[in-house]
Amino acid sequence: MFPEKGTHEEDVLDELRLKTREDLTFDSGKILGSMCTYPHPFAVKIITEFIDRNLGDPGLHTGSRKVEEEAINMLANLLGLDKGYGHIVSGGTEANILAVRSFRNLADVEEPELILPKSAHFSFIKAGEMLGVRLVWAELKDDHTVDVRDVERKITDNTIGLVGIAGTTGLGVVDDIPALSDLALDYGLPLHVDAAFGGFVIPFAKALGYEIPDFDFRLKGVKSVTIDPHKMGMVPIPAGGIIFREKRYLEAISVLAPYLAGGKIWQATITGTRPGASALAVWAMIKHLGFNGYKEIVRKAMELSRWFAGELKKIPGVKLIREPVLNIVSFSTENLEAVEEELKRKGWGISAHRGYIRIVMMPHVKREHLEEFLRDLREVTVHSIKP
Ligand SMILES: Cc1ncc(COP(=O)(O)O)c(C=O)c1O
Incomplete structure (x- = not known):
């Protein structure tokens, strides 16, 4: 309903913060499947x-x-x-x-x-x-x-x-x-x-x-x-x-x-x-940032992608779709839908499409986030994939 009377800024802000508390934010490190990121300050x-x-x-x-x-x-x-x-x-x-x-x-x-x-x-x-x-x-x-x-x-x-x-x-x-x-x-x-x-x-x-x-x-x-x-x-x-x-x-x-x-x-x-x-x-x-500043951002993202692709290969039941070309790494699993659902339930911002889940190494994605994700993926695949 369109309010009749206005409300103090602080109260409006508090309400907004409350309402958006369920949003995933980039700085949480949980968003792994988006091409957006936390913008530069x-x-x-x-x-x-x-x-x-x-x-x-x-x-x-x-x-x-x-x-x-x-x-x-x-x-x-x-x-x-x-x-x-x-x-x-x-x-x-x-x-x-x-x-x-x-x-x-x-x-x-x-x-x-x-x-x-x-x-x-x-x-x-x-x-x-x-x-x-x-x-x-x-x-x-x-x-x-x-x-x-x-x-x-x-x-x-x-x-x-x-x-x-x-x-x-x-x-x-x-x-x-x-x-x-x-x-x-x-x-x-x-x-x-x-x-x-x-x-x-x-x-x-x-x-x-x-x-x-x-x-x-x-x-x-x-x-x-x-x-x-x-x-x-x-x-x-x-x-x-x-x-x-x-x-x-x-x-x-x-x-x-x-x-x-x-x-x-x-x-x-x-x-x-x-x-x-x-x-x-x-x-x-x-x-x-200049060319060198962007190069440094890309260097980290590319290195992380190659490391992550290597780690994925070690997980039984997980298949890398192809070696990464840029800073995107995509993989499939048996029972992909169940795996996707379980990873989402654990709070990960990912999605499966065309038979695979893609991870985009945006600048907000750090190695510690990926290590946590890999732990969850190992656990989820063990339970979701039939022997
Ligand atoms: C290759 C490519 N082209 C176009 C788009 C559309 O961009 P936007 O969502 O900014 O409209 C995307 C978005 O992911 C993309 O990956």
């Missing part, structure tokens, strides 16, 4: 200070607009481009929708089709439905990357573009983006890379010596990349990123916003009013 400070900035009306906040452009260029830079065109958006979902929208608008095809791996995130299902684009799912190979030959077989006159994933949601697998890029160039199609998760991991992992193929604008067929600062970028939700190689991809999705207080603009994002503070926080975190 500096980013939280930025959000608080610049909370009123609205990039939906950038004519009012021209300084913030320039900072967003700089943030986009720094991300483009990380992804192998001198200058990029895009926005800090609400997340990977919006970024993927914008890419599909751009490809569709530029293609001028009556019955548009998009070819994407079967491992693609469900945001593309939303994109397809909203934009009237038929999704054509390409098969995966045994190593869980997309079968590029199957992608080629599926290309028709109606194809508006291809999608590759750099860090799949389930397994953190990186598709053969160089081969997809070549294919895209051969057929004159744009390639979108969904690096919502991998974008803030792969460049640093490569610098650390992990062998991961190129996945970004260094490959000429890649025309857009999703890269989410609110995943491994340590920025608070909401902060997704969409970067296009050329301005025309952004122009193809821009509509005129005629009545704004700051003056007319062309707007490409799905959201109108949108948090400028998020873009400022992305800029600030990149400046604050």
